[in-house]
Amino acid sequence: MDPLDAAAAALARARSVVVLTGAGVSAESGVPTFRGPDGLWKNHRPEELATPQAFQQDPALVWEWYRWRQQVVSGCGPNPGHYALAALEELIEHFALVTQNVDGLHRRAGSRTVLELHGNLFQARCTREGTVRDFTAGDALPPHCECGAMLRPHIVWFGEPLDRLTIEEAFVCAQNADVCLVAGTSGVVAPASMIPMHAASHRAAVIEVNPHDTPLTGVARYALRGNSGEVLPRLVDEVRRRR
Numbered sequence: 001m002d003p004l005d006a007a008a009a010a011l012a013r014a015r016s017v018v019v020l021t022g023a024g025v026s027a028e029s030g031v032p033t034f035r036g037p038d039g040l041w042k043n044h045r046p047e048e049l050a051t052p053q054a055f056q057q058d059p060a061l062v063w064e065w066y067r068w069r070q071q072v073v074s075g076c077g078p079n080p081g082h083y084a085l086a087a088l089e090e091l092i093e094h095f096a097l098v099t100q101n102v103d104g105l106h107r108r109a110g111s112r113t114v115l116e117l118h119g120n121l122f123q124a125r126c127t128r129e130g131t132v133r134d135f136t137a138g139d140a141l142p143p144h145c146e147c148g149a150m151l152r153p154h155i156v157w158f159g160e161p162l163d164r165l166t167i168e169e170a171f172v173c174a175q176n177a178d179v180c181l182v183a184g185t186s187g188v189v190a191p192a193s194m195i196p197m198h199a200a201s202h203r204a205a206v207i208e209v210n211p212h213d214t215p216l217t218g219v220a221r222y223a224l225r226g227n228s229g230e231v232l233p234r235l236v237d238e239v240r241r242r243r
């Protein structure tokens, strides 16, 4: 059987599905991925800017990068891959979409159960009080809270822990899943990359959608090679046909 048909059949049978997405699902929306040729910003690697140390050294530079990313994402919209995942949610009894993306495009496409593991680009947090607010960066960088302390992007940086409740919920969903659908992630950043392994070790069939092999390909029962904006709509159409 064609791998896409076989993957669709597994999804059509599933009562519980967990999806893990990464930057690749937003690539066709025009949002650059982190790794690869477009992953650099003014000669800085994301790994150099997305750290507490970088923020301590030069908060304005780090904010400038996030303001640029906010501007990029504001000019982009969800693509057919995002819409297909929102449609899939309506077909499955127990469904959770776990994303490493901070661009908010899944919600804009209509996905309802979204666990944002790495935070949200359009939120900021007070470095003193920890309070979170919706935020779009303006001219004055770095921005400050009313209390006088600096605001920081509400993003999980390298070396920082993820929100405990969010990651725990993601692992519970993985554990209960019949199918784990992984799309557009290089699978190199833990603990997100552990989610498909966890799902597989608890009997889930893993489906990978990516133009290239990744370290997660080894656990994938079905590897669908191609862009998520093309593969996911075909996959979900096929699931709908079989339900």
Ligand code: OAD
Pocket (backbone or CB within 6 Å): 021, 022, 023, 024, 025, 027, 028, 033, 034, 035, 036, 046, 047, 050, 100, 101, 118, 155, 156, 157, 158, 183, 184, 185, 186, 187, 188, 189, 209, 210, 211, 212, 214, 226, 227, 228, 229
């Ligand atoms: P990466 O940039 O590491 O990987 C993007 C993946 O998407 C690669 O495997 C590509 O082959 C694949 N890809 C590219 N175009 C695609 C397309 N059109 N359709 C499907 N797949 C495509 O992004 P992530 O895996 O998301 O963390 O990176 C993980 C984390 O590292 C990010 O959340 C971010 C970064 O540092 C934080 O900011 C905390």
